[in-house]
Amino acid sequence: MDTAKIKALLRKNYESIMQKDREAVEEAARNTNKLMAPILAQALTEWFYEAIAHFYASYSPVKYHRHYSMYRLLEISQDGDMTQAGYYQDRMSQFERSSGGDDENTLYNSTFRWGFHGGAWSTRPGIPRYRAGYHYSVWGGIAKYSKPPLEIISERAEDYRNNKIAPLFWAIFNPELAKSRAARGLKG
Secondary structure (H helix, E strand, C coil): CCHHHHHHHHHHHHHHHHHHHHHHHHHHHHHHHHHHHHHHHHHHHHHHHHHHHHHHHCCCCCCCCCCCHHHHCEEEEEECCEEEEEECHHHCCHHHHECCCCCCCEHHHHHHHCCECCCCCCCCCCCCEEEECHHHCEEEEECCECCCHHHHHHHHHHHHHHHCHHHHHHHHHHHHHHHHHHHCCCCC
């Protein structure tokens, strides 16, 4: 056998091995995403409920009635290896969301995003007030501020992304890659 034929045979064998290895890596990545999805969904759910509990615990209302409706905001859905999460302000009833202003002045924004208790906002600039009265139809006193739940969740997610995602990914990916490569007859 001449040198050119040997090189061609080696190249073909090498390309076949590399193709199998690429397929193994792709399969391992898909499997890793599927396995990570519920772990990340659970972590987000825990951060969400902890942030809401922290917000509610930071102030005990005397002047307004608390509905605990922020607990209904989170929705997580999973489809295979995809996890989607969102905060849906329409899960609060209209009278709980409305603060008498435009669409931006909602309980979702004033509490979840901005950290004011009691669905606070008002038409007086710079003086957020809580809503009071029948169906929250009048402005009460000056609202108490606490760290917004969305800010707490974002900080936890950033910390997780910076410190825990990579180790978690590799702890799942490496065994998945070994299984996938072994199924294709590859070693190592």
